[in-house]
Amino acid sequence: MTQGQKATSTILETPVPGGLWVAFTATLKRDVTLMFRRRGELLNPLVFFALVITLFPIGISPDRAVLALIAPGLLWVAALLAALLSLDSLFRTDYDDGSLEQMLLAPQPLAALSLAKVLAHWLLTGLPLALVAPLLGVTLALPLGSYAVLALSLLLGSASLSLIGAIGAALTVGIARGGVLLSLIILPLYIPVLIFGVGAVQAAVIGEGVAAHLAMLGALLAASLLLAPWAIAASLRISING
């Protein structure tokens, strides 16, 4: 093949798309950068989390014994709601400015790109929530010895919450006021994660083994990691193409 032929053939060939990993990291980096540019929004779920936790001693009782009893459940439910609240914006801006359509047209599978977006979302909401939860646990008189388990269970659980919730966010992104609808369709699917998450913390409080609960949380995460990206991708296609 001469030099000239080679040149023509490269022109005629479609440009070689970047590998899957390149696209994945690029999407991840882009989303993290975009989220860091709106730092106020980044803090909102955490403030919401702290605020909801503040409501309970006021609403129920400031008695430490009462609070210690319900602390695991309260922390988990409040963290779950905070994660849910942040989901609505997961695909919203990309949908509005058209970058979602570019993702659909990209040669890389949409499932992988949406997984990168979910990972970015988890890094900046689920992870901070898991780290802040022990701090709020102190205010609720959560018994000693369960703080590490609380953080660990939220770390594992919130990743599943982000993955499952992203399906709902993708399904409702085309609907103008999809916020309440998103909660309606996603909350029932959150129940298994909640059960095992709270179960782990409660087991730690009464000094039982936590391995079974954490293993179940890990299993839920593995299952949602395997299945959710495809559902997210299909839902995004539906939201954009109708």
Add this chain to the structure above:
Amino acid sequence: MWTFIHKWGSPKWFYAISAKVQPWCWAVSLILIATGTVWGLAFTPTEVNQGQGDSFRIIYVHVPAAFLAQSVFVSMAAASLVFMVWKVKVADMAATVMAPFGAVMTFVALFSGAVWGVPTWGTWWMWDARLTSMLILLFLFLGVIALRSAFTRREGGSKAASVLAMVGVINIPIIKYSVDWWFTLHQSATFTLTSRPLMPMEMWLPLLIMVLGFYCFFIALTLMRTRSEILRREIDKRWVRDLIKEAQ
């Protein structure tokens, strides 16, 4: 084989064939439900082992409704799968009409459970494992219905509801087992009705008849409502117009 399946996918053919099947389904379901009701309410002996008395007879509505609630969700998800994979429009119409019916059946199961709970448990509501999973199932149904109606374009709503139904059906066993796990951890010692003793034959037979009757009722009602859904969606088609002309 394939032509047969494709025929079922054609709304016109479905409309014609279901007209022939439908009366039989109605007849069978009415006969079964009537027999089961009379037998169960009037001829079955009163429950004595657990001292429930006549209040146990509510199972003749409660159990079939609870069975149906779960079956309807699975059928709806199956119809959604057929719609998403093979683009069979009739399957989507069937899934559309199944959702409200399933929600109603779930509600009936919950309500009859609550009514039964008053004389038996002494309370309208108990966070019992089965009641809780049933309540979650009701929310899943409501979510599918709400998502479908939130879309302004019908096609988008159909596809979104189909995805949600399929995601839901994968989650139903997970929810069920996790709720069972949760309940066994929190179960109070005084409550021992979770393991039902084996039912005597004369109680069990009318229940079986009722369950079969409810299933036939489900099929008959789905056929009927799918037929009206076909007419509603295909109103622009020539064969529907001809049909309307004939009727006038």
